[in-house]
């Protein structure tokens with residue numbers, strides 16, 4: 001009995017590949033693989049580059065995010081020269097475009113070095129050298145994100161975030177006094193729960209806050225109730241077409257529409273203009289009131305009167 005295998009014998013012989021051709025083909029396969037990985041890398045990178053993660057903050061003076069990414073060469077000199085070492089270069093997998101500098105307020109806030117060495121050592125201007133005063137930096141904005149857990153909003157005493165805030169400036173108050181205030185002030189409110197004590201509520205002033213993150217780091221809660229968010233996340237933007245009447249009035253030194261005609265509202269005849277209070281029974285006539293309301297209470301000061 002023959003042990004020959006006819007099927008195998010009839011299979012056509014594979015064309016022989018020369019060693020040179022094999023090398024060429026494996027080189028091409030390697031290049032294609034690299035190309036795929038690069039495409040994947042670029043895809044991931046551009047996904048990351050579209051927005052800065054909520055808890056990642058750029059160093060002081062960073063240009064707006066898109067311009068910053070274009071200008072930063074990922075050299076790491078700002079990171080090297082940050083004295084407290086809070087800046088990091090993003091590694092692959094971090095929620096920030098790889099190789100770019102950032103810090104996280106809760107674990108390492110910016111200590112606001114007066115000479116701003118991170119900016120002085122940036123060779124490309126991605127950290128704007130025109131920023132000379134660290135108090136003018138806008139790395140982010142502190143936002144009290146949770147009134148349900150903040151100790152002060154619970155009516156208990158905590159003013160740690162206010163105490164650690166290093167930024168303050170002189171401001172003119174409504175009654176013309178000049179006061180030095182911090183970027184976080186404590187606003188006094190009635191405590192409706194105890195009905196006895198005042199609540200001192202931390203309030204951030206966006207025109208002063210540098211976004212250093214010292215308040216977020218210091219918050220005594222297990223998860224901070226105050227967080228510094230990148231500027232684009234922290235604030236809205238009013239449409240260009242909105243004009244604030246009170247600002248326009250101030251700019252023009254008075255009302256833009258001049259004196260207004262006052263019309264009586266039907267059913268409120270005889271009452272001071274603007275007095276829409278609800279009375280039990282028929283509303284008293286203005287002339288009948290023993291203690292008539294001061295018209296200025298409703299109408300503001302009469303034109304030309306002393307303030």
Ligand code: SF4
Nearest residue numbers: 082110111112113118
């Ligand atoms: S100001 Fe100082 S602490 Fe803040 S990022 Fe720059 S070098 Fe670091």
Ligand code: SF4
Nearest residue numbers: 165209210212213215
């Ligand atoms: S981030 Fe906090 S501590 Fe820093 S300036 Fe703003 S309010 Fe003050």
Ligand code: SF4
Nearest residue numbers: 150151158160161219
């Ligand atoms: S430190 Fe935290 S808990 Fe205390 S007042 Fe500030 S935000 Fe509230």
